[in-house]
Amino acid sequence: MLAYVLRRFVVIIPTLIVVSVVTFAIIQLPPGDFFTTLQAEVAETGGGQDKEVIKKLQEVYGLDKPVYVQYLKWVAGFPRLDFGYSLEWSAPVWDVIVSKLAYTVFLGGLSLLFMVVVSIPIGIYSATHQYSVGDHLLSMVGFFGLCLPGFLLALVWMFLGIIILRIDVGGTMSREMVNAPWSMAKLLDYLNHLWPAVVVLGLASTAQLQRITRSNLLDVLGQQHITTARAKGLKERKVISKYAMRMAINPLISVMALEIPKIVGASTLVGIVMMLPTLGPIFLRALRSQDMYLAGTILLFTTLILMLSNLLADIALAWADPRIVYT
Amino acid sequence: MKDAATRSQELFKLYEELADTGEGVEEAAEPVDSVTGKSLEAIYAASQWRLMWRKFIRNRAAIGGGIVILLLYLVALFADFIAPYTLTTRLRGYIYMPPQRIHFINDGKFQPFVYDLNLTIDKNLRKIYTPDLTRKLPIQFFAHGEPYKLLKLFETDVHLFQVPEGAICLLGSDRQGRDMFSRILLGSQVSLTVGLVGVFLSLALGSVLGIMSGYYGGLVDDIIQRVIELVRSFPSVPLWMALSAAIPIGWSVMQTYFAISIILSLIGWTWLARQLRGKVLALREEDFVLAAKLAGASDTRIIFKHLVPASFGHIVVVSTLAMPAMILAETALSFLGLGLRPPVTSWGVLIQEAQNFQSLALYPWVFTPAAVIAICILAFNYLGDGLRDAADPYTV
Numbered sequence: 001m002l003a004y005v006l007r008r009f010v011v012i013i014p015t016l017i018v019v020s021v022v023t024f025a026i027i028q029l030p031p032g033d034f035f036t037t038l039q040a041e042v043a044e045t046g047g048g049q050d051k052e053v054i055k056k057l058q059e060v061y062g063l064d065k066p067v068y069v070q071y072l073k074w075v076a077g078f079p080r081l082d083f084g085y086s087l088e089w090s091a092p093v094w095d096v097i098v099s100k101l102a103y104t105v106f107l108g109g110l111s112l113l114f115m116v117v118v119s120i121p122i123g124i125y126s127a128t129h130q131y132s133v134g135d136h137l138l139s140m141v142g143f144f145g146l147c148l149p150g151f152l153l154a155l156v157w158m159f160l161g162i163i164i165l166r167i168d169v170g171g172t173m174s175r176e177m178v179n180a181p182w183s184m185a186k187l188l189d190y191l192n193h194l195w196p197a198v199v200v201l202g203l204a205s206t207a208q209l210q211r212i213t214r215s216n217l218l219d220v221l222g223q224q225h226i227t228t229a230r231a232k233g234l235k236e237r238k239v240i241s242k243y244a245m246r247m248a249i250n251p252l253i254s255v256m257a258l259e260i261p262k263i264v265g266a267s268t269l270v271g272i273v274m275m276l277p278t279l280g281p282i283f284l285r286a287l288r289s290q291d292m293y294l295a296g297t298i299l300l301f302t303t304l305i306l307m308l309s310n311l312l313a314d315i316a317l318a319w320a321d322p323r324i325v326y327t
Numbered sequence: 328m329k330d331a332a333t334r335s336q337e338l339f340k341l342y343e344e345l346a347d348t349g350e351g352v353e354e355a356a357e358p359v360d361s362v363t364g365k366s367l368e369a370i371y372a373a374s375q376w377r378l379m380w381r382k383f384i385r386n387r388a389a390i391g392g393g394i395v396i397l398l399l400y401l402v403a404l405f406a407d408f409i410a411p412y413t414l415t416t417r418l419r420g421y422i423y424m425p426p427q428r429i430h431f432i433n434d435g436k437f438q439p440f441v442y443d444l445n446l447t448i449d450k451n452l453r454k455i456y457t458p459d460l461t462r463k464l465p466i467q468f469f470a471h472g473e474p475y476k477l478l479k480l481f482e483t484d485v486h487l488f489q490v491p492e493g494a495i496c497l498l499g500s501d502r503q504g505r506d507m508f509s510r511i512l513l514g515s516q517v518s519l520t521v522g523l524v525g526v527f528l529s530l531a532l533g534s535v536l537g538i539m540s541g542y543y544g545g546l547v548d549d550i551i552q553r554v555i556e557l558v559r560s561f562p563s564v565p566l567w568m569a570l571s572a573a574i575p576i577g578w579s580v581m582q583t584y585f586a587i588s589i590i591l592s593l594i595g596w597t598w599l600a601r602q603l604r605g606k607v608l609a610l611r612e613e614d615f616v617l618a619a620k621l622a623g624a625s626d627t628r629i630i631f632k633h634l635v636p637a638s639f640g641h642i643v644v645v646s647t648l649a650m651p652a653m654i655l656a657e658t659a660l661s662f663l664g665l666g667l668r669p670p671v672t673s674w675g676v677l678i679q680e681a682q683n684f685q686s687l688a689l690y691p692w693v694f695t696p697a698a699v700i701a702i703c704i705l706a707f708n709y710l711g712d713g714l715r716d717a718a719d720p721y722t723v
Contacts, residue, residue, distance in 0.1 A: 015556075015557070015560055018557060019557070019560060019561065022557070022561075023569075026566075026569050026570060026573065027569065029570075029573035143708070144705070146708070147651065147701075147704050147705050147708040148701055148704065148705075149655065151655065151658075151659050151662075152655065152658075152697065152700065152701060152704075155678065155694075155697055156697065156701075159687065159691070159694055159697070162687055162688045163687070163688060163691050261559075261562055261563070264562045265562045265563050265564035265565065266564065268562075268564045268565050268568070269564055269659055269663075272663065283565060283568065284568065284663055284665075287568060287569060287572035287665065288572070288664070288665075290572075295569065295572075298565070299561070299565050299566070299569055302562045302565050303560060303561050303562060305562075306560065306561075306562050307560060
């Protein structure tokens with residue numbers, strides 16, 4: 001098991017190298033960049049402090065050298081957590097993104113948790129009460145959730161919040177609370193802004209997982225070992241939880257792994273719409289102003305989050321299903 | 328689902344009984360399907376397409392979705408005619424006008440009309456429109472309005488409906504006094520086709536590579552699969568954003584439009600390729616492929632004459648299911664200001680214009696495009712779901 005985990009970790013490295021090359025190529029695509037714009041500005045205004053900065057950056061990142069040298073210089077800084085310099089924020093990229101990165105992972109993790117906690121019980125209910133009113137109703141809600149992904153849902157939530165509920169939606173807390181000292185009221189306000197974000201982000205995946213749970217469990221419930229368990233006189237609760245769910249859970253882990261990229265992607269858009277401090281808003285800003293190191297690093301990190309969570313899912317699957325042999 | 332299962336059981340029983348009595352199928356009174364009342368033999372002899380169609384039309388949600396999609400595309404095709412105004416018509420004095428109600432009965436006669444609106448501005452500088460009950464604006468059908476080119480071919484100025492004076496905005500107007508209804512209709516031309524072009528491109532790429540990957544296997548398969556894995560290791564939304572940001576601002580409307588659809592398909596094809604590869608892997612082992620091979624058919628012939636038609640149903644399903652994602656992606660990109668930009672008008676551009684949440688609170692109707700998008704996406708999903716079930720008519 002440990003060897004398997006280690007090997008999977010090692011495999012990530014070459015992928016990451018290719019990904020970083022592609023990322024660098026993409027952020028080099030637009031004609032002109034923030035740097036030349038800044039240079040032109042400096043030349044116009046006569047320079048000053050900016051001139052010094054530019055000269056230093058030019059040396060450090062080899063901006064006057066061929067592209068591959070620039071790439072190598074960029075990558076060489078990675079082990080020192082040096083991902084380049086954000087010209088727009090006038091700060092190292094790492095300092096700009098670290099708090100947003102943490103919030104993105106935090107929000108994504110909560111959504112994942114929400115998805116598991118909500119969808120599996122609903123899926124079990126739907127499967128054990130097949131074709132009941134509740135099942136039909138939940139399936140329909142699930143279908144809507146599946147079709148309207150985070151971006152649209154976030155817009156609708158903002159719309160509802162403003163028009164109907166007349167509350168301060170968006171951001172991590174209400175405007176008047178931002179500078180207030182931490183108190184019970186502030187915490188409540190914070191949570192009141194957090195849960196819609198979690199729900200919006202996790203709903204599409206929740207719907208998907210709920211559907212799969214239902215169909216998997218229905219498949220398993222038709223099998224003979226379930227009939228045997230029932231014939232032995234086991235309680236229905238035990239039959240479901242110990243026999244049926246145990247079998248149905250393995251495919252669910254794979255499905256969860258497939259849902260993670262959606263959550264990561266959606267968190268960008270949802271962050272922008274709901275004005276949350278995820279990587280989304282600064283990514284959009286960096287793309288617009290062609291702040292290439294910042295944009296590239298964010299793209300790289302979202303990819304890394306994706307790869308690591310896929311790895312985690314694979315490990316979870318290996319742990320949950322002892323029948324899988326890893327060689 | 329349930330009735331289909333019981334039906335097949337009934338069929339089975341029926342045949343067992345027939346076998347017991349020693350009578351052949353031909354001699355027995357023609358067995359009849361208990362549900363459809365059709366001859367059972369007709370069911371057994373039906374072609375695969377027939378079976379698919381039969382299964383499809385039983386799914387009411389899918390039919391509903393299909394009708395909505397058909398209507399949306401029809402409306403998009405004749406949008407210039409149905410819309411009372413053009414994309415850029417500014418109605419002076421009707422800025423941020425709320426949706427008007429159509430009244431159908433005028434003086435006991437059927438004659439649709441709307442009331443003209445009086446504008447007052449309250450102390451918060453908010454525009455208040457009140458219907459002027461003395462001024463009825465009769466709706467004239469097939470009346471002359473602004474010139475346009477029908478189907479981009481015939482010049483005409485006949486619109487489906489017009490008012491002689493004042494303004495008619497069924498869904499209100501925006502901050503420049505442009506009719507939302509007209510803009511949504513005309514925006515659908517862009518939104519609905521960009522997804523279509525995107526799906527078509529990814530289909531071309533995905534089906535060729537996917538079928539090749541599944542058919543040849545070995546090194547070809549390995550290389551294609553590695554490329555797919557690489558593309559898929561990127562999260563799609565940020566990658567879409569980064570690529571669209573690279574579209575030069577100076578590009579023309581057409582160039583941007585195609586650039587966006589290429590970007591959409593660049594990521595979409597991997598999913599299609601994966602799906603088709605799996606399908607072809609299964610088909611490759613079928614007898615009819617072996618027979619074709621033994622008959623001396625070339626690989627190209629086998630792929631295009633046998634494998635592509637055999638997976639055609641699957642291709643249709645997969646591309647229908649890919650449509651909503653494409654439409655949404657275009658909407659999201661335009662919404663962020665990275666995709667299509669004004670003067671091009673798509674649903675995403677419309678939402679982007681409604682993005683100011685402060686004005687949204689005062690003038691909520693500028694948000695209607697979001698509802699239209701939601702309806703379109705839901706319809707596509709229902710249709711795709713139904714098609715998926717129908718594409719495999721032998722499972723019950």
